[in-house]
Amino acid sequence: MKLLRSLAIFLALGASTISAHAGNVLIVLSDSDRLDLKDGKMFQTGFYLNELMQPVQALLDAGHEIAFATPKGTAPSLDRTSIDKLYFGGDEAAMKASEAGLAKLGILSREKSPVISLARVEEIGYERFDAVYVPGGHAPMQDLLVSSELGRLLTHFHEQGKTTALVCHGPIALLSTLADAPGFVATSETQETAKAQSDWIYAGYKLTVFSNREEEMAKGLLDGGEMKFYPQDALVKAGGEFSQAEVPFAGHVVVDRELITGQNPASAPAVAHELLRRLK
Numbered sequence: 001m002k003l004l005r006s007l008a009i010f011l012a013l014g015a016s017t018i019s020a021h022a023g024n025v026l027i028v029l030s031d032s033d034r035l036d037l038k039d040g041k042m043f044q045t046g047f048y049l050n051e052l053m054q055p056v057q058a059l060l061d062a063g064h065e066i067a068f069a070t071p072k073g074t075a076p077s078l079d080r081t082s083i084d085k086l087y088f089g090g091d092e093a094a095m096k097a098s099e100a101g102l103a104k105l106g107i108l109s110r111e112k113s114p115v116i117s118l119a120r121v122e123e124i125g126y127e128r129f130d131a132v133y134v135p136g137g138h139a140p141m142q143d144l145l146v147s148s149e150l151g152r153l154l155t156h157f158h159e160q161g162k163t164t165a166l167v168c169h170g171p172i173a174l175l176s177t178l179a180d181a182p183g184f185v186a187t188s189e190t191q192e193t194a195k196a197q198s199d200w201i202y203a204g205y206k207l208t209v210f211s212n213r214e215e216e217m218a219k220g221l222l223d224g225g226e227m228k229f230y231p232q233d234a235l236v237k238a239g240g241e242f243s244q245a246e247v248p249f250a251g252h253v254v255v256d257r258e259l260i261t262g263q264n265p266a267s268a269p270a271v272a273h274e275l276l277r278r279l280k
Helices: 002-016 049-061 092-105 118-124 150-158 170-177 181-191 212-217 231-238 264-279
Strands: 024-028 034-036 042-044 065-070 131-134 163-167 252-254 259-262
Touching: 024 049, 024 150, 049 092, 049 163, 092 181, 118 150, 131 150, 131 170, 131 264, 150 163, 150 170, 163 170, 163 181, 163 231, 163 264, 170 181, 170 231, 181 231, 212 231, 252 264, 259 264
Parallel strands: 024 065, 024 131, 131 163, 163 259
Antiparallel strands: 034 042, 252 259
16 A cells, blocks of 8 residues: 555656646655653654644645655654644644644554655655755654765755755754764764864755754753754754844744755744745
8 A cells, every 4th residue: 555655646746747836845754753862861752733734734725746755654753742822823723724734644644644765755756856845843853864865865956956945953854964974963962072074065054953042941841851962063063054043932044055944943934935935
């Protein structure tokens, strides 16, 4: 059945290229439902509801085609703490609409999820996609940052100048393009000094990600646990030029060449707007 669903996506993507006004957007999510913390602790997590659904719904409403992938092709997990109207400007109706939209997509189903693996995406062909989007939640910090499959995909998009959008903790996935991503991450986890990566494809890019001060303010979510490192520090060490909103948790989007990055959950709508602008 998974093969049939993958084939259906492949055929849909092929048919959609007939339309000059529709783009094919690949949504990349984590396989993980957890983030390993210091001292053997663990934080149950996944993707954030608004960070996925606000851009996805905007893309669908504009007539674009979307496909979902994770490194292994398993169904992703939703961070249940993100089911909060706070992330929808206090609008409970908007939150519930996103919940309904997510249920309709079926990506959380362990048996019927349409999610395919990044290896399958490579087989289908990166050229079939016009943009890639990586939402946040803490889960990308567990696997996307060291995924060699994602590294190849992002490198292709970089080389072709194709739109690459990420939000909140999602930008940590950019580290997957490093020559030795696992080694760099291991160094970051031990708090050792990591040298800037002059050969990193995003070296010198202006970007943003969930900031250190936001991490400090949100530490209570980790139930007394502590992250092994913060994404801001890692991306700066890798060679990125970081910027942030003047006020923590305020929306902030940075655009540099093909790259679109959003700082936090409040940035998701603006990232969606920039994605739509690029796909016109």
